[in-house]
Amino acid sequence: MKASNLLLxxxxxxxxxxxxxxxxxxxxxxxxxxxxxxxxxxxxxGNRSISKIRKIVREEMNLSGCAxxxxxxxxxxxxxxxxxxxxxxxxxxxxxxxxxxxxxVIAPTHEETATSMIRSFVSxxxxxPITIYQIQTKxxxxxxxxxxxxxxxxxxxxxxxxxxxxxxGLDKSFEIMVKTYKNIFARCxxxxxxxxxxxxxxGGKESKExxxxxxxxxxxxxxxxxxxxxxxxxxxxxxxxxxxEDKILDKELIETKHINTIEKLSxxxxxxxxxxxxSVIYNSDGEIIIATIRADYDVNExxxxxxxxxxxxxxxxxxxxxxxxxxxxxxxxxxxxxxxSVIDNSIELGSNYIAGANKEHFHLKNVNYPRDFKSExxxxxxxxxxxxxxxxxxxxxxxxxxxxxxxxxxxGCIYSEVxxxxxxxxxxxxxxxxxxxxxxxxxxxxxxxxxANHDDNGINLPPSISPFTVNLIGINLDEExxxxxxxxxxxxLLNNGVDVLFDDRDLPPGVKFKDSDLAGFPVRIIISKxxxxxxxxEIKSRNDSNSDYISETKLVDYINNLINI
RNA sequence: CGGGGCGUGGCGCAGCGGUAGCGCACCCGCUUUGGGAGCGGGGGGUCGCAGGUUCAAAUCCUGCCGCCCCGACCA
Numbered sequence: 001m002k003a004s005n006l007l008l009x010x011x012x013x014x015x016x017x018x019x020x021x022x023x024x025x026x027x028x029x030x031x032x033x034x035x036x037x038x039x040x041x042x043x044x045x046g047n048r049s050i051s052k053i054r055k056i057v058r059e060e061m062n063l064s065g066c067a068x069x070x071x072x073x074x075x076x077x078x079x080x081x082x083x084x085x086x087x088x089x090x091x092x093x094x095x096x097x098x099x100x101x102x103x104x105v106i107a108p109t110h111e112e113t114a115t116s117m118i119r120s121f122v123s124x125x126x127x128x129p130i131t132i133y134q135i136q137t138k139x140x141x142x143x144x145x146x147x148x149x150x151x152x153x154x155x156x157x158x159x160x161x162x163x164x165x166x167x168x169g170l171d172k173s174f175e176i177m178v179k180t181y182k183n184i185f186a187r188c189x190x191x192x193x194x195x196x197x198x199x200x201x202x203g204g205k206e207s208k209e210x211x212x213x214x215x216x217x218x219x220x221x222x223x224x225x226x227x228x229x230x231x232x233x234x235x236x237x238x239x240x241x242x243x244x245e246d247k248i249l250d251k252e253l254i255e256t257k258h259i260n261t262i263e264k265l266s267x268x269x270x271x272x273x274x275x276x277x278x279s280v281i282y283n284s285d286g287e288i289i290i291a292t293i294r295a296d297y298d299v300n301e302x303x304x305x306x307x308x309x310x311x312x313x314x315x316x317x318x319x320x321x322x323x324x325x326x327x328x329x330x331x332x333x334x335x336x337x338x339x340x341s342v343i344d345n346s347i348e349l350g351s352n353y354i355a356g357a358n359k360e361h362f363h364l365k366n367v368n369y370p371r372d373f374k375s376e377x378x379x380x381x382x383x384x385x386x387x388x389x390x391x392x393x394x395x396x397x398x399x400x401x402x403x404x405x406x407x408x409x410x411x412g413c414i415y416s417e418v419x420x421x422x423x424x425x426x427x428x429x430x431x432x433x434x435x436x437x438x439x440x441x442x443x444x445x446x447x448x449x450x451x452a453n454h455d456d457n458g459i460n461l462p463p464s465i466s467p468f469t470v471n472l473i474g475i476n477l478d479e480e481x482x483x484x485x486x487x488x489x490x491x492x493l494l495n496n497g498v499d500v501l502f503d504d505r506d507l508p509p510g511v512k513f514k515d516s517d518l519a520g521f522p523v524r525i526i527i528s529k530x531x532x533x534x535x536x537x538e539i540k541s542r543n544d545s546n547s548d549y550i551s552e553t554k555l556v557d558y559i560n561n562l563i564n565i
Numbered sequence: 566c567g568g569g570g571c572g573u574g575g576c577g578c579a580g581c582g583g584u585a586g587c588g589c590a591c592c593c594g595c596u597u598u599g600g601g602a603g604c605g606g607g608g609g610g611u612c613g614c615a616g617g618u619u620c621a622a623a624u625c626c627u628g629c630c631g632c633c634c635c636g637a638c639c640a
Contacts, residue, residue: 009590011575011576011577011589011590012576012589012590012601013576013577013578013588013590014576014577015576016576016577016578016633017633018633019633019634027576034632036632037631037633090638091638091639108640140639140640142638142639143566143637143638143639144635144636144637144638144639146633146634155640157640159640218639314637404640406640407640409640437640440640441640444640475599476597476598476599477598479598507598507601508597508598508599508600508601509598509599509600510598510600510601510602511600511601511602512600512601513599513600513601514600514601515601517600528598528599530599
């Protein structure tokens with residue numbers, strides 16, 4: 001390919017809209033053009049990079065025995081009413097009406113479509129297991145698109161759906177996908193961490209995220225020093241410290257005038273936070289609930305939401321707190337049996353707490369569980385933090401920022417039951433099919449790769465997903481000799497299957513060098529008068545400040561070696 | 566959806582009541598050719614949209630729209 005055919009235009013000035021590194025570089029290097037918030041066009045070189053990612057994904061998916069399909073982006077709303085997600089999906093499904101006033105939705109994901117496809121064609125255990133996948137456009141009207149390609153509204157996703165007869169089969173399909181994902185990310189040159197994750201709105205019981213560690217990521221993960229444990233913050237567990245004392249003392253009322261925060265209470269009573277029972281009041285789907293946790297920990301709202309089974313959970317407003325009969329700063333579940341109470345199990349690992357007295361300016365001392373208060377729900381609702389003990393006892397957790405590039409879920413029967421995707425087993429019994437679903441954001445993968453692979457000069461992608469692996473630059477193409485040599489080398493490389501760009505633009509060398517580094521071509525070949533004297537070809541790797549000079553006959557081998565083909 | 570910021574040639578910005586400017590990019594000519602070239606000439610903007618105030622609005626007022634950032638939310 002020649003640069004003159006590529007719409008290759010780079011920007012010197014950083015577009016003011018872009019904050020994020022990958023976003024800036026994608027714009028500056030001419031990979032993408034923004035069309036609207038969270039909606040992008042791919043320019044020629046960006047599209048080449050994306051095509052390479054798609055190709056890797058396809059090859060690995062096919063290799064693992066998945067069948068590629070293509071499901072429509074535009075779908076009847078009825079399909080979504082069947083699963084019940086027409087009303088519950090967030091952000092709300094984008095939709096429009098056709099000429100017959102029928103509502104069509106723009107698919108944000110394809111569990112329903114995949115389930116519908118499979119239930120029509122699978123009726124026996126003999127048809128299973130099967131995994132289908134597609135690389136397809138989705139649309140989610142995100143409340144806040146951000147970071148260029150990192151979080152967009154219209155996006156391309158590789159989504160796969162597995163169908164099995166039993167848990168064992170599902171586990172196997174799931175493991176195959178995990179392995180396939182590892183291969184995909186490795187071939188894209190990305191070092192990803194696999195973490196336990198919350199399954200969120202998709203549903204299901206087990207889920208893992210593939211996270212690329214990067215400071216710009218909006219995912220927080222906790223990982224043990226030897227990486228034997230890794231989980232998303234939403235899911236992360238830890239070993240809670242035991243501070244309980246042998247002697248259980250008698251409860252007493254103490255005056256704590258204007259002492260209405262944990263900090264003040266700790267100072268005022270001269271006690272560590274682990275001697276305080278902290279209560280936080282939430283609104284869970286309209287119901288006021290009180291969550292109590294030892295004050296050296298904080299509530300993890302995802303865990304709380306899961307334990308309650310609530311759809312919408314938020315901190316109660318101060319008015320709601322008062323209406324429920326609590327006094328802000330002095331609340332606790334003590335003598336409050338009318339309000340649903342959730343207790344973190346850290347409370348059991350302590351005793352003689354100070355807790356709110358549900359009376360202004362007063363706290364209770366030597367409060368003990370379950371002597372002084374009870375709860376219908378007790379479990380883990382604590383947020384893990386850096387320095388806490390890893391749940392598998394492998395040291396202190398470390399907190400890192402990352403970008404979620406893939407996510408796999410064991411869905412079980414949640415879709416197959418409501419949508420009646422059944423099969424007949426060996427005994428002739430009708431059973432729901434067990435499902436798994438598996439996603440990789442294609443565009444996000446490119447953005448993440450740039451976040452992880454760039455320097456002051458620009459993008460520095462691995463050869464496997466760079467728009468071109470080799471950039472051929474002729475210095476002063478007005479000179480016949482240079483021009484001819486360039487054409488000879490260009491043909492040589494093309495004929496040997498090298499993915500080469502010939503920068504045939506009539507521009508000074510400095511501009512071509514800068515563009516080459518900015519766009520992130522891994523290997524550069526330079527043809528110039530200077531090199532004719534030595535009768536060598538100059539070749540330079542993006543990651544090396546020095547050039548090598550080699551003979552023309554060795555060029556192809558040398559390049560292939562350089563990019564590890 | 567809450568908070569903040571910004572909309573002026575393709576990009577980055579200045580101008581903030583009185584003839585719309587600068588840098589980069591673009592076009593033409595000459596020179597130049599190893600890290601975003603030099604000189605000369607040139608083209609391009611209903612100043613986001615709609616109202617209003619004024620003799621006069623890019624500039625002041627009102628409303629709307631768009632985009633970015635933080636938060637909420639989120640495969």
